[in-house]
Amino acid sequence: MKPLMIRNPILRGFNPDPSIVRVGDDYYIATSTFEWFPGVLIHHSRDLRHWRPLTY
Numbered sequence: 153m154k155p156l157m158i159r160n161p162i163l164r165g166f167n168p169d170p171s172i173v174r175v176g177d178d179y180y181i182a183t184s185t186f187e188w189f190p191g192v193l194i195h196h197s198r199d200l201r202h203w204r205p206l207t208y
Contacts, residue, residue: 158201167193180206 167183179197195203
């Protein structure tokens with residue numbers, strides 16, 4: 153496998169209190185959302201580089 157450099161931040165914007173979990177080949181990261189309304193935003197990735205939001 154070719155080494156890969158990932159530059160921070162991996163998520164754009166203000167994403168406080170990150171928590172990450174791996175389930176099989178999938179990674180999920182949950183961050184607090186205080187910019188618009190209180191809640192938790194969950195993103196999904198398979199490679200820890202490309203993230204897409206799933207839900208609030």
